[in-house]
Amino acid sequence: MAIKFSVLKEATDSRARLGVLETPHGKIQTPVFMPVGTQATVKTFTNHELKDAGSEIILSNTYHLYLRPGHDLIERAGGLHKFMNWDRPILTDSGGFQVFSLGKLRTITEEGVEFRSHLDGSKHFISPEKSMDIQMALGSDIAMVFDECAPYPADYQYVKESKDMTYRWAKRCKEHHHREDQALFGIVQGGMFADLRKESAKELIDLDFPGYGIGGLSVGEPKPLMYEVLDELMLVMPKDKPRYLMGVGSPDALVEAVFRGVDMFDCVLPTRIARHGAVMTRQGNITIRNQPYAEDYLPIEEGCPCYACQNHSRAYIRHLIKTKEVLGLRLTSIHNIIFLIRLMNDIREAIRQDRLAEFRKDFFSEYKG
Amino acid sequence: MAIKFSVLKEATDSRARLGVLETPHGKIQTPVFMPVGTQATVKTFTNHELKDAGSEIILSNTYHLYLRPGHDLIERAGGLHKFMNWDRPILTDSGGFQVFSLGKLRTITEEGVEFRSHLDGSKHFISPEKSMDIQMALGSDIAMVFDECAPYPADYQYVKESKDMTYRWAKRCKEHHHREDQALFGIVQGGMFADLRKESAKELIDLDFPGYGIGGLSVGEPKPLMYEVLDELMLVMPKDKPRYLMGVGSPDALVEAVFRGVDMFDCVLPTRIARHGAVMTRQGNITIRNQPYAEDYLPIEEGCPCYACQNHSRAYIRHLIKTKEVLGLRLTSIHNIIFLIRLMNDIREAIRQDRLAEFRKDFFSEYKG
Numbered sequence: 001m002a003i004k005f006s007v008l009k010e011a012t013d014s015r016a017r018l019g020v021l022e023t024p025h026g027k028i029q030t031p032v033f034m035p036v037g038t039q040a041t042v043k044t045f046t047n048h049e050l051k052d053a054g055s056e057i058i059l060s061n062t063y064h065l066y067l068r069p070g071h072d073l074i075e076r077a078g079g080l081h082k083f084m085n086w087d088r089p090i091l092t093d094s095g096g097f098q099v100f101s102l103g104k105l106r107t108i109t110e111e112g113v114e115f116r117s118h119l120d121g122s123k124h125f126i127s128p129e130k131s132m133d134i135q136m137a138l139g140s141d142i143a144m145v146f147d148e149c150a151p152y153p154a155d156y157q158y159v160k161e162s163k164d165m166t167y168r169w170a171k172r173c174k175e176h177h178h179r180e181d182q183a184l185f186g187i188v189q190g191g192m193f194a195d196l197r198k199e200s201a202k203e204l205i206d207l208d209f210p211g212y213g214i215g216g217l218s219v220g221e222p223k224p225l226m227y228e229v230l231d232e233l234m235l236v237m238p239k240d241k242p243r244y245l246m247g248v249g250s251p252d253a254l255v256e257a258v259f260r261g262v263d264m265f266d267c268v269l270p271t272r273i274a275r276h277g278a279v280m281t282r283q284g285n286i287t288i289r290n291q292p293y294a295e296d297y298l299p300i301e302e303g304c305p306c307y308a309c310q311n312h313s314r315a316y317i318r319h320l321i322k323t324k325e326v327l328g329l330r331l332t333s334i335h336n337i338i339f340l341i342r343l344m345n346d347i348r349e350a351i352r353q354d355r356l357a358e359f360r361k362d363f364f365s366e367y368k369g
Numbered sequence: 370m371a372i373k374f375s376v377l378k379e380a381t382d383s384r385a386r387l388g389v390l391e392t393p394h395g396k397i398q399t400p401v402f403m404p405v406g407t408q409a410t411v412k413t414f415t416n417h418e419l420k421d422a423g424s425e426i427i428l429s430n431t432y433h434l435y436l437r438p439g440h441d442l443i444e445r446a447g448g449l450h451k452f453m454n455w456d457r458p459i460l461t462d463s464g465g466f467q468v469f470s471l472g473k474l475r476t477i478t479e480e481g482v483e484f485r486s487h488l489d490g491s492k493h494f495i496s497p498e499k500s501m502d503i504q505m506a507l508g509s510d511i512a513m514v515f516d517e518c519a520p521y522p523a524d525y526q527y528v529k530e531s532k533d534m535t536y537r538w539a540k541r542c543k544e545h546h547h548r549e550d551q552a553l554f555g556i557v558q559g560g561m562f563a564d565l566r567k568e569s570a571k572e573l574i575d576l577d578f579p580g581y582g583i584g585g586l587s588v589g590e591p592k593p594l595m596y597e598v599l600d601e602l603m604l605v606m607p608k609d610k611p612r613y614l615m616g617v618g619s620p621d622a623l624v625e626a627v628f629r630g631v632d633m634f635d636c637v638l639p640t641r642i643a644r645h646g647a648v649m650t651r652q653g654n655i656t657i658r659n660q661p662y663a664e665d666y667l668p669i670e671e672g673c674p675c676y677a678c679q680n681h682s683r684a685y686i687r688h689l690i691k692t693k694e695v696l697g698l699r700l701t702s703i704h705n706i707i708f709l710i711r712l713m714n715d716i717r718e719a720i721r722q723d724r725l726a727e728f729r730k731d732f733f734s735e736y737k738g
Contacts, residue, residue, distance in 0.1 A: 043695060045696065068692055319408070
């Protein structure tokens with residue numbers, strides 16, 4: 001087994017769990033937020049800064065690395081860890097979500113997905129088997145099955161057929177995957193339909209994966225609907241396996257999803273909004289790019305230990321963002337990533353003390369989404 | 370006096386000098402290379418990284434700060450040091466060079482320069498007095514007089530008239546400047562004409578500035594011509610004042626100019642070429658963006674102590690540059706700035722040991738411009 005997951009404590013006031021996930025590149029405390037390093041780099045960060053920020057694992061994107069610099073090049077370099085000199089765990093997605101997001105540039109069949117590169121229009125084909133080959137070449141600690149992520153909204157019949165194909169693809173992935181130092185997670189689909197979600201979960205559980213992604217949420221639906229789906233789904237998810245809610249990273253959703261029993265998250269949100277001059281605080285996001293912050297000499301968030309808050313004012317950071325300076329992106333990115341990692345630390349501490357319900361109440365009394 | 374300059378040692382094998390420049394924000398060892406922080410940030414760097422790189426002083430641009438965020442805002446923030454949280458010395462240019470570079474967007478008269486902002490086309494006017502007001506508001510340790518930098522090539526008559534006006538402007542700057550914790554340097558002009566250069570130097574020396582910039586070089590002329598001008602000019606430059614060759618930063622020119630008696634340099638070159646994937650080495654620049662480096666797992670330069678060389682391969686940095694990742698710019702920028710600072714350290718050590726001529730010979734036996 002490439003990984004070992006241990007639940008250290010189950011909360012009594014919620015479905016939350018405190019755990020440890022052991023991988024070939026080290027241990028991860030869960031619940032965990034994984035910063036996204038799409039192109040073998042978490043945007044603006046060095047690896048040392050990521051470690052200093054407390055990041056125990058990062059995610060990288062199969063689709064992007066397949067196109068540039070190519071999984072074969074990375075394999076020859078000794079794998080993704082060595083190529084980017086990151087010695088902690090890496091999870092790779094399957095490329096599915098990125099490929100489906102290409103819209104008109106792709107065609108889905110039972111065999112796989114044909115698509116044109118968003119970079120140069122060149123034609124490519126990724127099947128479940130090909131996704132496994134790429135991820136095995138990258139050598140991530142955790143690989144994900146190639147799934148179809150149904151759009152929102154989508155009708156019942158479409159979502160059902162998509163979920164069925166996702167199951168058949170998951171089976172093909174499992175049969176093709178053979179790297180022993182890499183764990184392969186299944187992905188539950190089923191859109192916003194509770195019965196399809198449960199069916200999908202049961203089908204995947206039958207295939208016995210060491211962990212399960214929850215895909216197809218946070219794709220445009222209202223947040224309460226996402227929480228409802230999670231409520232239903234969690235009733236059938238195995239307790240002894242990590243549960244990974246894919247693509248979710250807003251502070252409120254992290255609190256709500258951990259409360260419902262999710263262990264892992266990833267999202268480009270913290271670095272994406274950082275590029276637009278928006279920063280996370282316990283009161284909600286602030287767009288320091290805006291005029292009111294032009295002469296605001298407070299830090300982004302009082303008491304925050306990040307480099308930005310310890311060294312610079314909102315006014316200076318606003319100036320850097322307005323003038324498109326790299327340091328501006330660095331400071332807002334570092335603040336946002338550390339904000340989410342600290343939030344997860346606080347959440348884990350609350351579970352440890354079995355007071356997550358109270359933590360959640362306090363959090364939402366302050367947080368204005 | 371805002372600054373004090375002491376020559377610690379004069380070389381016997383060249384006109385080079387080893388010195389210390391004391392400013393209100395600390396001492397600078399000369400000869401020195403000053404990284405350029407155009408918009409109150411040295412592109413891609415944090416202040417801590419700049420200090421770790423060994424940067425004892427930075428330059429910032431009056432024209433850019435005047436437009437954004439405005440010198441009045443920076444003055445209200447407590448000055449440029451406080452605004453950007455940099456507690457070491459800062460030199461500001463006069464805005465002249467940037468304004469003249471606007472080409473058709475500006476009109477020069479005896480009174481000053483009228484120009485349109487490159488950002489929004491708004492109309493502005495900077496006179497020698499206005500340049501002083503802006504630099505006094507910024508509160509740099511060293512301010513520069515507002516000069517006209519003649520283009521290359523330019524005919525004798527044009528350069529003579531331009532040099533004469535630069536003298537009259539220098540006088541007006543000196544009369545208007547009244548910040549006691551800020552030194553004001555004159556700027557020698559005179560194009561490529563040895564007699565005009567010497568006249569300009571003598572006129573400025575009569576005004577008795579605590580230091581002298583050498584402007585209007587490295588503006589397109591062949592390097593040997595620049596060195597000829599320096600050879601002639603240095604015969605009349607006062608020995609007890611710092612000499613600052615403006616806008617020069619290629620490794621070969623640094624060696625040649627120190628050899629001729631220059632003490633200070635600034636240039637955007639290291640960070641500008643870094644953005645295009647070019648890195649400096651003792652053998653000359655390498656464009657690691659290019660295909661031959663795609664699977665080159667050596668560091669940029671063996672033995673270099675910078676973060677990029679200590680942690681990453683040319684292949685990985687090339688990937689980052691090709692994919693336009695911020696970390697790519699950071700790694701090439703940090704290498705180039707540290708390369709120049711280390712070169713200046715080596716140059717100072719060579720002067721200290723009175724073997725600069727030998728150092729220069731060794732340097733050029735390796736360096737392919």
